[in-house]
Amino acid sequence: MNKKGLETLDNMKKKDQENGWMLEKREIQDLNELLAIWNSINLTTTERVYDSLNVSKSDTIYRCENVYHSTDTRDSKNLVFCDFCGNSMFLLACQRTGSSNFCIRVDDSKNCSNSYNVICSNKIMNSFFIQDCFDLYECMFCAHITSRKYCIANMQFEREEYFEIKK
Secondary structure: OOOOOEEEHHHHHHHHHHOOOOOOOOOOOOHHHHHHHHHHHOOEEEOOEEOOEEEEOOEEEEOOEEEEOOEEEEOOEEEEOOEEEEOOEEEEOOEEEEOOEEEEEEEOOEEEEEEEEEEOOEEEEOOEEEEOOEEEEOOEEEEOOEEEEOEEOOEEOOHHHHHHHHO
16 A cells, blocks of 8 residues: 555456455444544555556556657557647647647647647648637648648748748
8 A cells, every 4th residue: 555545456456356345344432543544445446557558657548659748648659748638649748639640739629640739739731830710731930720731920921931931
């Protein structure tokens, strides 16, 4: 048992199979004794990993592969430092993001790919520093715009101009 009241899922299962969680009935003298008994059984299960492979230092992981230091992820592969992400691959430091791939620091977004630092957006591709946008391709430093390509700071550029500036 961990002194902080935390126990791994594997250790909880082991305890359940070996001795179970029921205690012998006994007299309880006062509230302090009752609380001490309660504290001995009231453990929080950690490192809950279900139907997953290669998961380390993570908790509440469902049907994932290759996950490190992440929480509450589902149906994803190759995640590092992610929280509440699902149906995604190759994410680093993302939160509350789904159906996204090859992204770093994407928060509260979905359907993003090959992008960096995207916030509260959907359908973003090959872009960075994007906030509150929808359906952008090859854009940077944009906010509150929809269905655009080759924009920088909400200004429209021709494809060639955009890539020259991007360089």
